[in-house]
Amino acid sequence: MIDVKNLRRSFGQVVAVDGISFTAEKGDVLGLLGPNGAGKSTAMKMLACFLKPDSGTASVCGYDIGKDPIEVRKRLGYLAENVPAYNEMTTAGFLKFVCDAREIKGSARKSAIDKYVPMCAIESVYHQTIDTLSKGYRRRVGLAAALIHDPEVLILDEPTDGLDPNQKHEVRDLINQMAKEKCILVSTHILEEVEAVCNRTIIINKGRVEVDSTPGKLVEEYGGSLDEVFRKITVGKTDKGAA
Numbered sequence: 001m002i003d004v005k006n007l008r009r010s011f012g013q014v015v016a017v018d019g020i021s022f023t024a025e026k027g028d029v030l031g032l033l034g035p036n037g038a039g040k041s042t043a044m045k046m047l048a049c050f051l052k053p054d055s056g057t058a059s060v061c062g063y064d065i066g067k068d069p070i071e072v073r074k075r076l077g078y079l080a081e082n083v084p085a086y087n088e089m090t091t092a093g094f095l096k097f098v099c100d101a102r103e104i105k106g107s108a109r110k111s112a113i114d115k116y117v118p119m120c121a122i123e124s125v126y127h128q129t130i131d132t133l134s135k136g137y138r139r140r141v142g143l144a145a146a147l148i149h150d151p152e153v154l155i156l157d158e159p160t161d162g163l164d165p166n167q168k169h170e171v172r173d174l175i176n177q178m179a180k181e182k183c184i185l186v187s188t189h190i191l192e193e194v195e196a197v198c199n200r201t202i203i204i205n206k207g208r209v210e211v212d213s214t215p216g217k218l219v220e221e222y223g224g225s226l227d228e229v230f231r232k233i234t235v236g237k238t239d240k241g242a243a
């Protein structure tokens with residue numbers, strides 16, 4: 001469902017993503033793990049058609065991100081690192097706006113709202129304007145917006161960032177609930193999150209894929225906890241140190 005081949009992207013002198021390749025299928029929850037500045041968000045933005053690669057290709061559900069970005073976006077839900085939302089809109093207004101953009105109308109709209117508002121636990125802020133929401137609620141509204149068209153592929157950039165422990169738990173449960181039916185790519189710094197939701201892990205460092213494995217195999221191969229594995233693979237290979 002996701003097929004990435006040698007994607008590369010620089011910003012001036014900075015090589016953010018340096019030729020990464022990987023695949024993910026339906027049923028996969030693939031954790032994209034890496035220290036600050038490793039290139040995770042840049043890779044996700046390219047897959048979500050928000051940023052053009054300098055070279056390389058990727059397809060989502062068989063559609064090329066360069067040639068068929070509209071078809072890709074139809075099949076993909078993307079939670080960006082900094083949830084873009086219109087501050088003056090209420091949660092209800094924002095979700096309505098997203099439904100309009102995705103041409104979800106009438107009874108389909110009602111059932112989508114009835115499903116995803118409780119699923120993301122945002123009933124209590126439904127009539128509140130976005131600029132008054134806490135970071136955690138903004139993230140959950142962003143998640144509802146990413147899910148509202150029931151996409152086959154989900155790209156979630158640090159989905160639990162800013163959430164309290166209970167909310168983190170709920171979002172992880174939500175990811176687990178959806179895992180069988182979708183292909184989910186999740187970036188995170190939180191190693192317990194990888195263990196809680198991911199069946200595969202890619203460790204990315206300085207724009208390159210260092211490891212493509214499963215959390216269990218990594219622990220077996222390197223010994224110790226996933227935290228120690230992460231440090232062994234990334235410390236000394238990053239200017240900024242491990243997260």
Ligand SMILES: Nc1ncnc2c1ncn2[C@@H]1O[C@H](COP(=O)(O)OP(=O)(O)OP(=O)(O)O)[C@@H](O)[C@H]1O
Nearest residue numbers: 011014015016034035036037038039040041042043
């Ligand atoms: N728009 C941009 N302009 C210039 N440099 C950028 C831009 N976006 C990303 N970068 C640089 O590209 C590199 C990779 O950044 P990216 O945000 O993809 O990393 P990340 O792994 O998501 O980091 P974090 O975990 O801190 O969110 C960094 O050095 C970053 O400063």
